[in-house]
Amino acid sequence: MQEVIKQKAIELLSSGKADRVLGWKEGEFFYDITPAVFTDVKEIEEKFVYNAFCGPNFSKYLVAESRKDGKIAVFLKPCDTYSFQQLLKEHRILRDKVYAVGIPCDGMVDIEKIRQKKIKGITGVTEAGEVLQIDTIYGKKEVAKKDVLAERCENCKSKKHVVYDELIGEEGDVLDSHRFDLVEKIEAMSEEERFAFWQNELSRCIRCNACRNVCPACTCEKCVFDNPASGIDQKAAADSFEEKMFHIIRAFHVAGRCTDCGECSRVCPQNIPLHLLNRKFIKDINEFYGEYQAGADMETRAPLTDYQTDDCEPSVILTKGDQ
Amino acid sequence: MQVEKNFEPTVVAFCCNWCSYAGADLSGNNRIQYPANVKIIRIPCSCRLNPMFILRAFQRGADGVILCGCHPGDCHYTSGNYFARRRMTLLFSMLSFLGIEKERCRVEWVSAAEGAKFAATMNDFVATITRLGENKKLEDLRCKK
Ligand code: SF4
Ligand code: SF4
Ligand code: SF4
Ligand code: FES
Numbered sequence: 001m002q003e004v005i006k007q008k009a010i011e012l013l014s015s016g017k018a019d020r021v022l023g024w025k026e027g028e029f030f031y032d033i034t035p036a037v038f039t040d041v042k043e044i045e046e047k048f049v050y051n052a053f054c055g056p057n058f059s060k061y062l063v064a065e066s067r068k069d070g071k072i073a074v075f076l077k078p079c080d081t082y083s084f085q086q087l088l089k090e091h092r093i094l095r096d097k098v099y100a101v102g103i104p105c106d107g108m109v110d111i112e113k114i115r116q117k118k119i120k121g122i123t124g125v126t127e128a129g130e131v132l133q134i135d136t137i138y139g140k141k142e143v144a145k146k147d148v149l150a151e152r153c154e155n156c157k158s159k160k161h162v163v164y165d166e167l168i169g170e171e172g173d174v175l176d177s178h179r180f181d182l183v184e185k186i187e188a189m190s191e192e193e194r195f196a197f198w199q200n201e202l203s204r205c206i207r208c209n210a211c212r213n214v215c216p217a218c219t220c221e222k223c224v225f226d227n228p229a230s231g232i233d234q235k236a237a238a239d240s241f242e243e244k245m246f247h248i249i250r251a252f253h254v255a256g257r258c259t260d261c262g263e264c265s266r267v268c269p270q271n272i273p274l275h276l277l278n279r280k281f282i283k284d285i286n287e288f289y290g291e292y293q294a295g296a297d298m299e300t301r302a303p304l305t306d307y308q309t310d311d312c313e314p315s316v317i318l319t320k321g322d323q
Numbered sequence: 324m325q326v327e328k329n330f331e332p333t334v335v336a337f338c339c340n341w342c343s344y345a346g347a348d349l350s351g352n353n354r355i356q357y358p359a360n361v362k363i364i365r366i367p368c369s370c371r372l373n374p375m376f377i378l379r380a381f382q383r384g385a386d387g388v389i390l391c392g393c394h395p396g397d398c399h400y401t402s403g404n405y406f407a408r409r410r411m412t413l414l415f416s417m418l419s420f421l422g423i424e425k426e427r428c429r430v431e432w433v434s435a436a437e438g439a440k441f442a443a444t445m446n447d448f449v450a451t452i453t454r455l456g457e458n459k460k461l462e463d464l465r466c467k468k
Contacts, residue, residue, distance in 0.1 A: 186420065191422050191424065194420065195421065195422025231379070232375070241378075248414075251417070252414065252417070280416070284412075288413075303409065304406070304410060309396065311408055313408065315429070317415045
């Protein structure tokens with residue numbers, strides 16, 4: 001697949017259909033893939049990659065990139081197209097400056113999960129169908145790809161590209177995912193257990209703001225977390241609640257717009273399961289205001305910019321048992 | 324949670340200017356009693372309530388926070404309270420998800436003519452918060468003496 005996509009990138013650039021190509025290249029380590037803007041064919045030939053570590057979602061880059069001169073071509077995995085469409089809907093991306101190529105994806109691998117299998121000194125990973133062949137300084141190892149998939153790919157919500165100019169491969173389908181299972185499990189805990197669970201998770205946060213920076217829904221030019229007058233810009237939390245406050249506000253600001261792309265959890269250096277907070281909002285929105293998938297279409301109004309006169313009252317929370 | 328004998332909760336009531344604030348005024352004019360624990364903060368409309376105001380109030384020492392606005396359909400700006408209703412529902416649900424006592428937050432619709440309802444609501448809310456005891460999970464330790 002990498003070759004097909006690479007050829008497409010070269011074709012787009014040399015035919016003049018695009019002036020720049022947004023793709024992936026290797027970063028510091030082979031599994032540390034970073035986004036890159038390519039402007040010449042030679043560079044693409046040498047550096048362009050598409051493999052099981054190409055997690056980065058390019059949608060957010062297009063906010064700035066589509067405002068530059070010329071046209072940019074971009075490669076989007078199915079879940080990335082939801083973020084892209086959500087941004088189009090919010091008028092954040094200039095559509096006619098972007099040439100979007102939908103590409104197939106069969107799941108991204110989480111290097112941490114390979115390490116958790118006590119595989120050390122990893123020097124390379126090659127995909128061979130369902131298995132990953134891993135080169136280490138201690139010799140070759142093998143793992144099943146499905147055992148080391150990133151959380152968001154384990155619970156992939158859709159293989160369908162919702163918007164593109166051109167598609168490589170076949171049109172996929174919206175999947176039946178189990179992404180709310182863990183949310184339900186936490187809801188079923190007692191209040192004290194929930195408090196302890198989150199205290200444990202959130203107290204690890206180092207306020208690097210990576211989750212905010214990477215989020216395609218977070219595109220405010222002036223963010224509350226950079227505003228010294230907001231009282232929530234601190235890098236170091238002064239007390240245990242301040243940690244929670246950051247997370248509540250971050251998740252709340254993207255509620256109804258979060259496509260569940262999973263980028264926030266992917267980049268968190270502390271492995272905090274941020275997706276659980278986002279999914280709690282998504283699940284509640286589905287329950288209270290009807291099924292809604294951000295980015296799935298251009299027409300439906302986002303749930304928090306809409307209302308029905310007969311919406312439920314906030315007191316439903318009180319009567320929801322112990323949740 | 325241990326409830327101290329003479330625990331006096333601090334309750335913050337955000338009241339929209341056009342209905343609930345007037346409702347609070349009316350209850351005062353009619354000399355209907357409600358507890359002095361309630362600190363009223365006037366806001367232009369219930370939808371002015373940024374979720375952060377609630378969290379901030381808790382952080383700085385409130386034991387309970389209540390939002391009062393015009394009845395649905397009666398908002399001075401037509402639809403503010405409908406938006407507020409959705410936001411508060413989601414926020415309260417999230418607080419509960421994080422293990423925070425869900426009874427500490429409430430939304431109540433009080434019109435300018437409902438002085439008695441305002442007082443009754445506050446009496447009931449303060450009683451609930453007194454029963455719950457001090458807010459320990461959301462406080463900022465720096466703000467407590
Ligand atoms: S909050 Fe996380 S999952 Fe949701 S859109 Fe932002 S990065 Fe993606
Ligand atoms: S955290 Fe809130 S204010 Fe900051 S960029 Fe995201 S949505 Fe905007
Ligand atoms: S990425 Fe993780 S550690 Fe960094 S601010 Fe977000 S939650 Fe905290
Ligand atoms: S003015 Fe009272 S709720 Fe909008």
